[in-house]
Amino acid sequence: MEKGKFVMLIDLQRCIGCHSCEVACAQEKSLYDFRIRPMKVFRFSEFFLPMNCFHCEPAPCVLACPTSAMKKRQDGIVFVDKELCIGCKACIIACPYGAITFDPTSQRVVKCDYCKDRVDEGLLPSCVSKCTTNCIYFFNTKEVPKERFLRP
Numbered sequence: 479m480e481k482g483k484f485v486m487l488i489d490l491q492r493c494i495g496c497h498s499c500e501v502a503c504a505q506e507k508s509l510y511d512f513r514i515r516p517m518k519v520f521r522f523s524e525f526f527l528p529m530n531c532f533h534c535e536p537a538p539c540v541l542a543c544p545t546s547a548m549k550k551r552q553d554g555i556v557f558v559d560k561e562l563c564i565g566c567k568a569c570i571i572a573c574p575y576g577a578i579t580f581d582p583t584s585q586r587v588v589k590c591d592y593c594k595d596r597v598d599e600g601l602l603p604s605c606v607s608k609c610t611t612n613c614i615y616f617f618n619t620k621e622v623p624k625e626r627f628l629r630p
Contacts, residue, residue, distance in 0.1 A: 482620025483554030
């Protein structure tokens with residue numbers, strides 16, 4: 479039986495640009511350089527756009543990685559195996575959304591992995607759990623009916 483894929487949806491009408499998702503992500507990943515953010519919040523005139531990895535299918539970053547450090551789990555989560563990453567940045571070039579950044583301190587790439595360790599424990603990703611307006615939804619496609627997110 480297929481387990482389904484994890485999906486993150488963001489209700490842009492509810493996002494107020496407070497950056498709590500960005501801060502929660504940085505704290506979860508112990509990222510202290512403000513330029514390295516797996517979750518970024520952009521402002522476009524009258525609305526805010528939180529952006530992280532889209533966990534593409536297929537994932538160009540996974541295909542581009544020469545060491546197989548970039549991996550995709552069966553549940554759709556794309557992550558970096560830091561032990562295999564050589565910091566070549568091929569995944570950064572391959573990502574169409576600019577969702578992968580390079581950490582000059584570790585000489586490795588950093589990206590959103592939906593806080594996979596938290597998800598494996600049955601918890602929500604940090605950005606979702608700390609969102610002040612509850613505009614970020616995270617669910618497994620096999621567990622939540624799609625009708626919940628359809629609007630008339």
